[in-house]
Amino acid sequence: MFYRKQYEAIARTIREATEPRESPEITAAVSDSGRFIAETLADMFAADNPRIDRPRFLAACKTGETA
Numbered sequence: 001m002f003y004r005k006q007y008e009a010i011a012r013t014i015r016e017a018t019e020p021r022e023s024p025e026i027t028a029a030v031s032d033s034g035r036f037i038a039e040t041l042a043d044m045f046a047a048d049n050p051r052i053d054r055p056r057f058l059a060a061c062k063t064g065e066t067a
Helices: 004-017 024-048 053-059
Strands: none
Touching: 004 024, 004 053, 024 053
């Protein structure tokens, strides 16, 4: 189980990694990958820690799915 600071760091990393790129095609691919990673991690975190707020975590990742 992680601490809040660690969940925040992971969300920030996903957000930074999925920032728009120079090409719309690359931006779309990176966004799709980031969304998949964020959703997968959110599920894993929720299974490990029932206090995890999945929509809040996804919103912090800013990958397209928000609360």
